[in-house]
Amino acid sequence: MQRFSCECGNVLFFESSQCLKCGHDVGFDPGSRTMVRLMPGGAAKWCDNGVRYGVCHWVVPTDSAAKLCPSCALNRTIPDLASERNRRLWGRMEAAKRRLLYTLMEIGITLPGKKQNAKSGLAFDIVSAAANPTVTMGHLNGVITVNLEEADDTYRQINQQQLGESSRTLLGHFRHESAHYFWMRFLSDLPWDDPFRLAFRERFGDEWQDYSTALRHHYENGPPAGWEQNYITGYAAAHPWEDWAETWAHYLQIRDGLETCESLGIRVQNLSLPLVLLPAEAGNLPAMLGSPTDENGEFLAWLQRWMCLSTVLNEVSLSLGESSLYPFVIPVGVARKLRLAHYFAEVWGR
Template sequence: MKLFNCTHCAQLVYFENDFCERCAYPLGLNVEQQQIVALERHDEQLFTQYGQADGATYTYCANHAYHACNWLVPTASNQPFCRACVLNHTIPKLSVPEHITRWQALEKGKHRLVFSLLQLGLPIISKTENPETGLAFDFLADPKNPEAEKVMTGHDNGLITINIKEADDVAREMARKNMDEVYRTVLGHFRHEVGHYYWDRLVADSPTLLDECRQLFGDDRADYGEALKHHYAEGPPINWRQHFISAYATTHPWEDWAETWAHYLHIIDTLQTASAFSLRVRPQASSIADNLTAAITDDPTKPKTSRTSCSNGCPFH
């Protein structure tokens, strides 16, 4: 995740901050600008952006009241929720104390996902706007009856379901180790499941892209249910590391696509973090160190018309 600066005093601030520790100005994320901005308060709920001359007013997203969101909503939109929270279809019962903390953790991951999608210029349409092709999230808890069917994390025609126990660090870590899933994180779940959604939106109805996708990932017409049974019964092929991004990617072409999509977003965020902290690659134990020196300063989400590189073609300058 990139770093931000308070637009009032230039203090370093982070993606989830809603208050500047130096100047005490309220902070919020302006979705259109994709920036954390300082705010001037006009009443309990109404704000203007510091230094903005047009006088446009904003409120916090309604979920700010639960410390689950710091995104801004233009008052002219007459919307209570921001671009990320409007995607919620179901949230946990907040009368249960542990549900609140788990929901907050899920919202943190979901907001980071949506911010990445916005940076990449991908379409984000809620099921409220378009019930057929929109995106929505269900955050559900397992039923109290131990004999009842558990909530399964997954994707179904734009509806992404996340079991809120994934926000419990202990439970998730146990599952991560038991299933040997290195990238089993809250954000990792969101990245993977939204990959299925964008396969439906970007690939499925495009004959050209579908053909290219099948050449890369395999034939998605293979029986998905049988593929899952085989994977959980037999495990991945011995040589899977030579051909797939993860063991789970071997299950079916859809899962190969979703795992690759998730890992691509992971790489982008890693490069963005490296850039934000001005990391450099400067190996010292090699006679060709000068050829390997690189500065990771590019925004990985933006296409480049030109770029400089190391003498060996490294693209990170």
């Protein structure tokens, strides 16, 4: 995440809705990816979901017919707002979704809605499993479904414990499901021997293995012993599609985390820590992708900066009596998958 500033010069954050120095209302303008002031007669107005429900602080141009910001406009289903609790949980969901969309915007990936593109456009169903017990989180044909109850910390933490996960966040859910969407949009229609598909298979395995059988096996038996050597999470070992989704989510997490640190001035060159060196082959891509090696070097440097900074974040977190902020280890096999995720991001964001 970037560091933002107000027209008065004061620092603002992505979630700011008012400048504490000049007192003006401020909101995020997705068009310019900056924070703007909201003035009477000004060029920007609040998204309608902000005005009516207080769940959004993005703005839309005053002269536009659109009432909803690009993030809220992607919603196909929202929870029943008669419940005050639903409203509160919905606000948390929207906040996480906006963070995902911000990173995707910054990568340069456009996100058409279903109205613009019925086949490969994107939509969100935000549904409460309390009201709809059959709902499951996931992606199907461009529609990402998330369970509103996951925005309840207790509910989510119980799931996290039961599933043995080291981390479970709303933002992580959105990032994970976005990977399934991008798989459908950018990869699923390519011929099986397309270089992208081959590179995918080489890293993540044979995606044709039966998905429901693989998932059932995972939930009955858990991840295989030694999964840490090849996967970023235990769930990633369930099926190549889930490995991809967990890897992509992790890629976005590193990208956002590193950007936040560096935009706020936490930089490796200021730390009294050595860079954690990965073996050089971690950055290699097959020659068929034709990626110049200096790009691999840049990627490796990027990953090393994160490994170094995340060590600092973990130490600070432990100093505060909390558990590690970043409870992950990146083995070489995972670094190679992250390299492919980075390559896909560069291509899709062009």
